Amino acid sequence: MLHIEGLTSGYSIPVLNDVSIKVEEGQFVAIVGPNGAGKTTLFKTISGIVRPSTGTIRFANQDLLSIRPAQRAHLGIAHVPEGRQVFPSLTVMENLEMGAMTEAGQRDWKHNIERIFEWLPILAERRGQFAGTLSGGQQQMLAIGRGLASSPKLLMLDEPSMGLAPTIADFIFERLIEIRRQSNLTILLVEQRVAEALESADHGYVLEAGRVALEGNNQTLRADDRIRKAYLGM
Amino acid sequence: MTQVLEGFLQALSAGLLIGAVYGLMCVGLGLIFGVMRVINFAQGDFMMLGMYAAFYFFTALGVQATFGNTFGPFVAILLAGPVLAVFGYFVHLTLISRVSGTRTSSLEGEGHYAQLILTLGIALILQNGGLLVFGSVLASIRTPLSSSAWELGPLFYDVSVFINKARGIDAVVSLVTMLLLTLMITRSRIGKSLRAAADNPTAATYMGIDVDRAHRIAFALGTGITAIAGGLLATNYPFHPFVGVEYVIVMYAGVVLGGMGSIIGAFWGGMTIGLVQQMSTLILPTQLQNAAIFVVFLLIIFFRPQGFFGRMVERT
Ligand SMILES: Nc1ncnc2c1ncn2[C@@H]1O[C@H](COP(=O)(O)OP(=O)(O)OP(=O)(O)O)[C@@H](O)[C@H]1O
Ligand SMILES: [Mg+2]
Numbered sequence: 001m002l003h004i005e006g007l008t009s010g011y012s013i014p015v016l017n018d019v020s021i022k023v024e025e026g027q028f029v030a031i032v033g034p035n036g037a038g039k040t041t042l043f044k045t046i047s048g049i050v051r052p053s054t055g056t057i058r059f060a061n062q063d064l065l066s067i068r069p070a071q072r073a074h075l076g077i078a079h080v081p082e083g084r085q086v087f088p089s090l091t092v093m094e095n096l097e098m099g100a101m102t103e104a105g106q107r108d109w110k111h112n113i114e115r116i117f118e119w120l121p122i123l124a125e126r127r128g129q130f131a132g133t134l135s136g137g138q139q140q141m142l143a144i145g146r147g148l149a150s151s152p153k154l155l156m157l158d159e160p161s162m163g164l165a166p167t168i169a170d171f172i173f174e175r176l177i178e179i180r181r182q183s184n185l186t187i188l189l190v191e192q193r194v195a196e197a198l199e200s201a202d203h204g205y206v207l208e209a210g211r212v213a214l215e216g217n218n219q220t221l222r223a224d225d226r227i228r229k230a231y232l233g234m
Numbered sequence: 235m236t237q238v239l240e241g242f243l244q245a246l247s248a249g250l251l252i253g254a255v256y257g258l259m260c261v262g263l264g265l266i267f268g269v270m271r272v273i274n275f276a277q278g279d280f281m282m283l284g285m286y287a288a289f290y291f292f293t294a295l296g297v298q299a300t301f302g303n304t305f306g307p308f309v310a311i312l313l314a315g316p317v318l319a320v321f322g323y324f325v326h327l328t329l330i331s332r333v334s335g336t337r338t339s340s341l342e343g344e345g346h347y348a349q350l351i352l353t354l355g356i357a358l359i360l361q362n363g364g365l366l367v368f369g370s371v372l373a374s375i376r377t378p379l380s381s382s383a384w385e386l387g388p389l390f391y392d393v394s395v396f397i398n399k400a401r402g403i404d405a406v407v408s409l410v411t412m413l414l415l416t417l418m419i420t421r422s423r424i425g426k427s428l429r430a431a432a433d434n435p436t437a438a439t440y441m442g443i444d445v446d447r448a449h450r451i452a453f454a455l456g457t458g459i460t461a462i463a464g465g466l467l468a469t470n471y472p473f474h475p476f477v478g479v480e481y482v483i484v485m486y487a488g489v490v491l492g493g494m495g496s497i498i499g500a501f502w503g504g505m506t507i508g509l510v511q512q513m514s515t516l517i518l519p520t521q522l523q524n525a526a527i528f529v530v531f532l533l534i535i536f537f538r539p540q541g542f543f544g545r546m547v548e549r550t
């Protein structure tokens with residue numbers, strides 16, 4: 001579904017170097033790696049905020065790089081960005097409506113909003129509250145709900161546990177697993193919580209200093225010595 | 235005693251009426267700043283163009299002949315709004331979009347220097363171009379209503395208040411326009427996407443909102459709204475190609491008073507300036523009206539720097 005080949009991308013200096021990543025339909029793929037490895041840069045390149053210098057990105061058999069950034073959401077890519085980035089002066093409900101700006105999101109609005117409220121009931125409770133006044137955990141749930149409201153084909157999540165208390169992070173993780181179980185959504189997740197991420201993902205990539213240092217399926221990665229030492233503390 | 239009270243009520247009503255139009259004028263600038271974070275130094279000159287557009291609609295393009303002297307000016311003014319909105323749309327498309335929106339990341343100082351130079355340049359071109367095209371003779375869009383009044387009262391004892399008919403209608407047109415704009419911004423999909431683009435352009439792009447298009451809509455709307463306000467002012471005050479310079483000060487003050495970025499705030503900011511200006515005539519000579527505006531402006535900036543409706547929180 002998402003095929004990234006030989007991607008080199010960055011700012012004034014390159015950050016990603018010859019990165020190739022595949023996400024197939026229905027898969028749950030996790031990307032882990034230390035701070036500054038370029039994980040967020042990769043997501044921004046997929047969404048079109050950062051332009052790559054070389055490489056190709058294909059999504060649903062289309063050349064994604066030839067499509068304008070604002071159009072990419074309409075193809076079915078939902079980006080739940082690092083640091084949540086909800087719209088602070090819009091209410092919870094209006095934030096969800098912004099998620100549903102895509103044609104698919106419009107069409108499925110009724111159905112989607114029902115499911116989102118079922119999965120993340122706090123959003124229903126706080127629907128009239130300004131998003132800027134929500135707690136960090138609530139904002140993260142809103143960011144996820146906003147992503148789901150677009151009826152995406154691919155949900156990209158950039159560190160949904162960032163800056164949250166462990167219990168809240170656990171809860172959000174558990175919700176993601178449940179959402180995936182019920183909806184069969186294709187998910188690309190960036191996470192610092194390597195153990196949890198690798199446990200639930202089908203496939204994983206380790207990104208280090210802008211390169212794919214390691215990749216493999218769930219079992220191979222969890223059995224890998226380097227991963228066990230560096231990330232799982234074993 | 236009743237004389238003092240009558241003077242006070244008279245100044246108060248005049249302040250409210252002119253304030254409603256100032257408010258609308260400020261909203262045009264506030265909308266552009268609020269959504270795009272671009273300070274448009276040419277806003278006063280867009281307003282001048284709006285005045286002339288209304289003037290020519292009325293005199294040369296048949297509005298006077300069709301709708302008559304009394305209500306024709308208001309029809310002309312409402313036509314000038316959309317025309318200037320289209321003008322604003324193309325100014326954004328061809329010029330402003332080069333130094334704002336998604337292009338700013340590649341520019342020095344997020345494009346603010348380029349925006350300053352560009353909008354000042356547009357202002358100069360419009361002022362001097364206006365002088366060439368329209369000439370320096372004072373123009374006005376007067377209706378017989380400009381020199382007639384409704385008498386309210388006597389309210390109590392012998393106190394009654396006179397409402398200039400043109401200004402009364404100006405204020406009503408202003409309030410209705412403001413109401414429609416508010417509904418659009420708060421309720422419609424497009425209005426919500428403008429607010430989202432203002433809050434966080436990057437996240438708005440992730441939602442599939444074309445931020446440059448949102449800016450273009452805001453710029454067009456802001457231009458059209460200021461043009462309507464300009465036309466309304468022109469029913470009472472004569473104008474010339476450099477008139478924008480006189481009003482642009484009021485616009486900035488109103489937007490800052492209301493809290494940079496708040497659209498409703500810009501309206502109340504303009505309203506405050508109208509009130510201060512008219513009320514000050516009770517105690518100060520007319521020449522000091524503008525001084526009074528600045529004193530109040532400074533006081534408010536001193537005690538409430540975020541404006542009436544400003545939020546201290548930065549946008550994310
Ligand atoms: N806008 C920018 N301009 C210049 N350099 C940037 C910019 N954003 C990020 N970088 C640099 O790119 C590198 C990769 O950053 P990125 O945010 O992609 O890392 P990350 O893997 O997401 O890290 P984290 O786990 O801390 O979120 C860093 O060295 C960072 O300093
Ligand atoms: Mg990151």
